[in-house]
Amino acid sequence: MASADQRAFLHNLRRALTGNAVNAPVPAGDPVDRQAGIYQRPTRVESRGREERLSLLDQVIEESGPINLKVTAHKDIQSVAMGIRRLAVESQPEWGDKKQVAAWNHPLIKALNLPEVLKETGIPVEFPIQTHAGDREKQRQWIFDAYIGITSADFCLADSATLVLKTRAGQDRSVSLVPSIHVAVIRLEQILGSLKELYFILDNDPEQVQEGLTPCLTFITGPSKTADIEATMVHGAHGPREVYLFVVTGE
Amino acid sequence: MKPNPEQYTATARTAVADPVLQKALAGLQDRFGRGTALAYQQLPEGPDLRHVAHDIRMDAIQHLDSLLDELAGNFRKNGGQVYFAQDAKDAVAYCLKVAQENNVKRVVKGKSMVTEEIRLNDALADAGIEALETDLGEYIIQLANEGPSHLIAPAVHKSKEDVGRLFTEKLGIDYTDDPPSLTRVARKALREKFLAADMGLSGCNLACAETGHITTVSNEGNIRMASTLPRIHMVFMGMERIAARLQDLDILLRLLCRGAAAQKLGTYVSHISGPASPDNLDGPEQLHLVILDNGRSKMLADPDFREMLCCIRCAACLNVCPVYGKIGGHSYGFAYSGPVGAVVTPLLIGINRAADLCQGETLCGACQNACPVNIDLPRMLLLLRAKLADGDEKWQVSRRSSLEKAAYQFWARIMQNRRTYDLAVDAAQLLQRLLPTNRGMLRFLPPPFNGWTKSRDMQPLAAETFAQWWKANQKGDAHGKR
Numbered sequence: 001m002a003s004a005d006q007r008a009f010l011h012n013l014r015r016a017l018t019g020n021a022v023n024a025p026v027p028a029g030d031p032v033d034r035q036a037g038i039y040q041r042p043t044r045v046e047s048r049g050r051e052e053r054l055s056l057l058d059q060v061i062e063e064s065g066p067i068n069l070k071v072t073a074h075k076d077i078q079s080v081a082m083g084i085r086r087l088a089v090e091s092q093p094e095w096g097d098k099k100q101v102a103a104w105n106h107p108l109i110k111a112l113n114l115p116e117v118l119k120e121t122g123i124p125v126e127f128p129i130q131t132h133a134g135d136r137e138k139q140r141q142w143i144f145d146a147y148i149g150i151t152s153a154d155f156c157l158a159d160s161a162t163l164v165l166k167t168r169a170g171q172d173r174s175v176s177l178v179p180s181i182h183v184a185v186i187r188l189e190q191i192l193g194s195l196k197e198l199y200f201i202l203d204n205d206p207e208q209v210q211e212g213l214t215p216c217l218t219f220i221t222g223p224s225k226t227a228d229i230e231a232t233m234v235h236g237a238h239g240p241r242e243v244y245l246f247v248v249t250g251e
Numbered sequence: 252m253k254p255n256p257e258q259y260t261a262t263a264r265t266a267v268a269d270p271v272l273q274k275a276l277a278g279l280q281d282r283f284g285r286g287t288a289l290a291y292q293q294l295p296e297g298p299d300l301r302h303v304a305h306d307i308r309m310d311a312i313q314h315l316d317s318l319l320d321e322l323a324g325n326f327r328k329n330g331g332q333v334y335f336a337q338d339a340k341d342a343v344a345y346c347l348k349v350a351q352e353n354n355v356k357r358v359v360k361g362k363s364m365v366t367e368e369i370r371l372n373d374a375l376a377d378a379g380i381e382a383l384e385t386d387l388g389e390y391i392i393q394l395a396n397e398g399p400s401h402l403i404a405p406a407v408h409k410s411k412e413d414v415g416r417l418f419t420e421k422l423g424i425d426y427t428d429d430p431p432s433l434t435r436v437a438r439k440a441l442r443e444k445f446l447a448a449d450m451g452l453s454g455c456n457l458a459c460a461e462t463g464h465i466t467t468v469s470n471e472g473n474i475r476m477a478s479t480l481p482r483i484h485m486v487f488m489g490m491e492r493i494a495a496r497l498q499d500l501d502i503l504l505r506l507l508c509r510g511a512a513a514q515k516l517g518t519y520v521s522h523i524s525g526p527a528s529p530d531n532l533d534g535p536e537q538l539h540l541v542i543l544d545n546g547r548s549k550m551l552a553d554p555d556f557r558e559m560l561c562c563i564r565c566a567a568c569l570n571v572c573p574v575y576g577k578i579g580g581h582s583y584g585f586a587y588s589g590p591v592g593a594v595v596t597p598l599l600i601g602i603n604r605a606a607d608l609c610q611g612e613t614l615c616g617a618c619q620n621a622c623p624v625n626i627d628l629p630r631m632l633l634l635l636r637a638k639l640a641d642g643d644e645k646w647q648v649s650r651r652s653s654l655e656k657a658a659y660q661f662w663a664r665i666m667q668n669r670r671t672y673d674l675a676v677d678a679a680q681l682l683q684r685l686l687p688t689n690r691g692m693l694r695f696l697p698p699p700f701n702g703w704t705k706s707r708d709m710q711p712l713a714a715e716t717f718a719q720w721w722k723a724n725q726k727g728d729a730h731g732k733r
Contacts, residue, residue: 006323009335009544013316013490016552032303032310032499063515095442128533136532144446160515172533177475194295195505195516199498213464215329215527215534216479219520224472228388228404230411231278232430236438237387238445239472239519 042197050251056158056191057247063161064245067222068235071161071245080185080246081112084150087183087244088123093147094180094241101125102146105170108185108248109152125150128172143172149179149240153186153220155201156245159194162221163245166214173216182220182240188249253370254600256584259607263578271410276576279407283570286513287621294505301625304506308561308624311495315551315560318460318493319542325463329525331538338545339369345541346371346452346485347378353483353537355380355449359441361467361474362386363454364402364564365487365543367586368599371452382452385441385473387434394421400580401588402566403511408579441473451477451535455488456563457503458540461496464524465540468508468517475519484535486523490542491551491560503563506623510567546599553645555634559594561624566591568618568628574611583608590618594631602638602648609635676716683711 002010048056057073064071074080093099101118103109105127114125126146128139143149151171155164163184167173176182192198202208224239235241266272291298311318323333336342350358358380360366372393375382384393388406392399394417399405406414415428424436453474455465465486467474478484494500508514526538550556569575569589580588585596585605593612597605609632618628642650650656665671687694692708695701703709715723 002320002323003333003335005335005337005341006320006333009337009490009542010316010320012337012544012548013319013551016548017313017316019552032306067518095439162516167531167533169530169532173475173479174533177472177479196498196501199501203497213462213522213524215523215525215531217464217522217524218475219516221514221516221518221520223518224470225518226387226434226471228386228391228406229409229414229430229433230275231282231404232411234431234434237434237471237473238385238438238441238476 042193042200045192045197045201050188053188053191054249056193057188057249059158060156060161060191060245060247063159064222067161068225069161069222069243069245071247073247073249075249075251077108077111077185077248080248081114081117083246084112084114084183085117085121087181088118088148089121091147091181091242095147096145098145099123100142100146101148101150102143102175102179103127103150104152104172104175106152108187109150112150112185114150128170128175139172140174143174143178146175146179148181148183149175149177150183150185151176153184153190155198156186156191156247157193157195157198157219158191160221161245162195162219164198165218165220166211167216167218168214173218176218176220177239180236180241182223182243183246184220184243185246185248188247191247254585254596256596256600256605256608258584259582259611262584263582263611266579266582267577271413272408272579273577275407275410276579279401279404280570280576283513283567284621287510287567287570290509290513290515291623294509300502301506301623304502304623305561305625307494307499307502308563309558311493311499312491312551312557312560314495315490315493318495319490321460322458322463322493323540323542325460326458326465326524326540327463329463330528331463331525331540333540333542336541336543336545339543342369342487342541342543342545343371343374347374349483349485349537349539350375350378350380350450353449355483357444357448358382358450358452359445359448359473359477359481360384360389361451361453361469361477362389362405363452363487364399364586365454365489366452367399369487369543369545371487383441383444383448385445385477386469386471387437387473390437390441391417394418398581399586401569402564402591404566408581445476445480448477448481450483450485451479451481452485452487453477455486455492455540456507457492457494457500458488459494459497459500459522462522462524464522466500466504467521467523468504468511468519470512470514470518472519475521478521478523479534482535483537483539484523484526485539485541487541487543489564490544490547492563503624507563507565510563510565510621510623549646550598556594556598556631558626559598559631561626562591562595563624564591565623567621567623571617571621573613573615573617578611582611590628590632594628594635597635598646602635602643602646603651606639606651610639673718676712680712680714 061071126142153163153165223235223243224237225235226237227233334345372382384390391406400408411428419426456468458465508517527534572589575589583592587595593608614629638648639651693711696704
């Protein structure tokens with residue numbers, strides 16, 4: 001498997017590492033205790049009660065303020081669909097004047113029944129499902145021309161208000177990137193406490209391990225921003241200018 | 252941009268006299284320097300997490316050979332291609348080869364210091380390929396034909412009026428100095444470029460051996476664009492940027508984002524592990540990873556400097572350094588500026604050549620306290636100075652000044668003998684009376700010490716030495732109490 005460039009390169013490193021191993025004046029650092037030390041199992045992720053999950057949602061809302069992520073909680077998906085409808089009507093396209101929506105082919109997003117909900121507004125919704133390369137160009141173009149992209153997320157991290165998205169067939173990474181407005185819809189149960197919990201789950205949960213990280217695992221923490229001109233914060237440098245998170249709380 | 256650390260003093264002098272730059276640097280350090288310190292304090296584990304991060308990094312560096320092997324194997328298993336480049340020329344040649352084989356005409360780039368290091372843009376331009384920087388700051392300096400002056404805020408030296416004039420001249424817009432309007436102009440211009448590009452280039456904040464993925468962090472979303480839209484994505488990675496296990500990323504990413512911009516997490520963190528596949532068509536058709544040595548294995552081979560490979564290029568040290576805060580990034584004359592540049596640049600391009608860089612730092616230690624992985628930069632700055640003072644065969648350093656060395660040896664001889672020391676002090680006390688003074692301070696010293704008094708006055712030697720005072724005052728009070 002290893003190519004000639006790799007063999008020569010690694011041989012050189014091995015020589016560099018072993019040539020001076022004795023009497024190194026720089027302490028090698030303490031051995032990293034991954035088993036019992038820094039990566040202990042996070043406490044009771046799965047067995048969290050509703051109260052605990054709602055307090056994680058409160059934390060998401062609190063963290064969302066400074067990064068300009070707009071979070072709303074909804075009892076059911078009908079209420080989410082109405083919220084998206086209002087947003088679609090009130091927002092204007094950034095490029096051109098055509099209004100169209102690209103959405104993930106995902107059970108939760110499908111359940112919103114958006115083509116029906118947006119029908120009378122005249123705003124079309126497409127779910128990019130790509131089965132062959134010919135579709136790809138067409139679907140790409142649809143996403144490029146959409147002013148709103150709607151996705152779900154695999155998880156949301158409470159302590160930084162971060163969305164965690166894997167990429168799968170029909171769940172393109174460009175839907176959360178290219179349109180000017182990104183809408184994400186999740187269920188309350190998908191909120192985790194922290195990055196530590198997330199990596200632990202990705203590393204230990206049998207389903208997650210089985211699926212792997214997918215070609216691109218993306219974290220999104222608020223809308224795109226830059227401060228490159230005189231440190232003035234501007235949203236919408238390259239990615240979405242606005243990000244909305246709808247959380248279905250149930251009951 | 253060609254490296255020119257030889258111009259350190261001249262560039263620094265210009266920088267210190269530039270009021271716009273001085274204001275920008277002070278603002279930057281005030282914001283990020285304090286912000287980062289506060290962000291470390293607010294870590295759930297407390298600021299000592301930096302020490303754990305140091306252990307994680309050092310552990311990875313000590314096993315770099317096997318981890319890179321593991322990374323390459325897993326990256327290929329995920330469908331990517333890996334190339335190990337010995338030096339800049341090698342890396343550039345691989346990039347050009349892939350570009351030419353795939354008929355690439357237009358390239359979009361995410362911010363990457365390692366591509367600055369290997370001067371990839373020049374090579375692409377020479378090959379007739381348009382390579383466009385897409386980070387707003389990098390885009391600005393590319394339009395202005397300058398080099399970055401900060402690792403994270405590359406256009407910090409430009410005022411909004413500068414940017415307004417630049418955009419008017421280069422992009423043909425009506426003049427404005429409103430940052431949101433200027434950002435929109437760049438957003439629109441670059442969006443079209445992203446959609447039309449054949450290849451996206453990016454750096455790599457960290458790669459993970461266990462999973463075979465690379466991680467990139469950005470606030471603007473340009474790296475996501477460059478890694479998602481073009482049909483080829485090529486990643487350039489300094490060989491040291493590796494994490495052994497997926498869970499190591501928790502601590503490393505949290506510290507990286509706090510060090511870089513006092514954020515809990517950057518807006519976008521992508522873990523990229525493979526190209527598009529038949530059942531997942533979004534993303535590039537080809538994914539390439541170029542792992543670069545370019546002098547790093549020399550640091551690895553020297554236990555004195557191995558620690559420098561822990562660096563994750565967050566620029567936290569720039570944001571607290573009193574020297575960087577005055578002279579700005581261009582003075583360092585290479586891709587890497589500030590304290591990290593003062594150590595890395597000499598090690599990469601030659602210690603003699605970049606001698607001014609390590610001599611210019613103050614050894615105050617602020618950089619180590621700001622470092623998310625707690626690298627002992629002052630220790631390595633001192634070691635570089637020692638190599639310059641004494642010469643060093645392994646690093647091919649020639650002694651910077653034999654006169655200076657002789658003078659210190661002479662001084663050491665005088666210091667070691669009570670009688671010669673007293674004589675020297677008496678002589679100096681006499682001689683200093685001949686020098687001009689101002690409010691009790693010496694205005695000028697004679698050559699070769701005149702450099703010291705170019706911009707400051709010197710405290711004269713006291714009329715009475717401590718030894719004399721002690722002799723006169725210890726009578727009747729053995730404890731020396733007044």
